[in-house]
Amino acid sequence: MFTGIVQAVGEVAGREPRKAGLRLTIARVPFLDRVRDGDSVSLAGVCTTVVARGDATFDVDVVEATLERTTVGSWRVGDPVNLEPALRAGDPLGGHMVQGHIDGVGTVAAARWKGGSGVLEIGLPDGLEEVTVPQGSLAVDGVSLTVNxxxxxxxxxxxxxxxxxxxxxxxxxxxxxxxxxxxxxxxHVARALRPHAPPAES
Known part of the structure; x- marks a missing residue:
């Protein structure tokens, strides 16, 4: 479980295709001292498991199912990536509850700096608008944001x-x-209510 409060921007330091997917090496990790093999770390919103740790890096394996559902397959060495370690009991919940289970890939329609703040517009994939509401939460590349x-x-x-x-x-x-x-x-609310929705008019 994560909160969507990014702790650092790391860097893809290695990319090794494997039979079952991809192994990534992540560098520039200021919280590396608290990372152990088997720990969960969010990479741009994707929950991954640490499989090895070096002096200044850690490795994760990404399976085909994740590559098909996220942007991870397009990452290259040198790319920046938002990092967040898993939430610990007693840690502040500064954003919202984030699982690291990506629902889909969106497309940036606009990104600009305006009047002292950033403005971001994102095209949602099919179906995601049904569970997205104004003033509600949406995690974008692992960042907890409020839909304006x-x-x-x-x-x-x-x-x-x-x-x-x-x-x-x-x-x-x-x-x-x-x-x-x-x-x-x-x-979960949308799924629970779906069987009770009135039939669509023909």
Whole structure:
């Protein structure tokens, strides 16, 4: 479990294709001293498991199912990546409950700095707008954000300067792909209500 409060922007230091997927080496990890083999770490919103730790890096394995559902397969050596260690009992829940289970990949429709804050507009993949609400939460590349406005399948966010500069969000450009995870509670409520929805008119 994570909170969507990014602790650092790391870097992809190694990328090794494997029969079952991909092994990534992650560098520039300021919380490396608390990372152990078997620990969960969020990489751009994707929950991964540490399989090895070096003096200044850690490795994770990514399976085909994750590569198909996220942006991880497009990462290259040198790419920046948002990092967050797993939540510990007693840690502050500064964002919202994030599982690290990506619901889909969105496309950046606009990313700009305006009037002292960042403005981000993201096209949602099919179905995600049904569990996305204005003033609700959405994790974008692992960052807990509040939906400022929802117009059809376009979600708009107003982002404070700290988040804009201390995560990868400030580096996004139109057309970029981002990992999206909808609010956990909203997804379960929507699923519970689905059988009780009135039939669609023919």
């Amino acid at each position: 406005r929802l117009s059809g399948t376009i979600a708009r966010f107003a982002i404070i300067p700290y988040t804009w500069t201390h995560t990868t969000l400030g580096r996004l450009v139109s057309g970029a792909s981002v990992n999206l995870e909808a609010d956990l509670i909203g997804k």
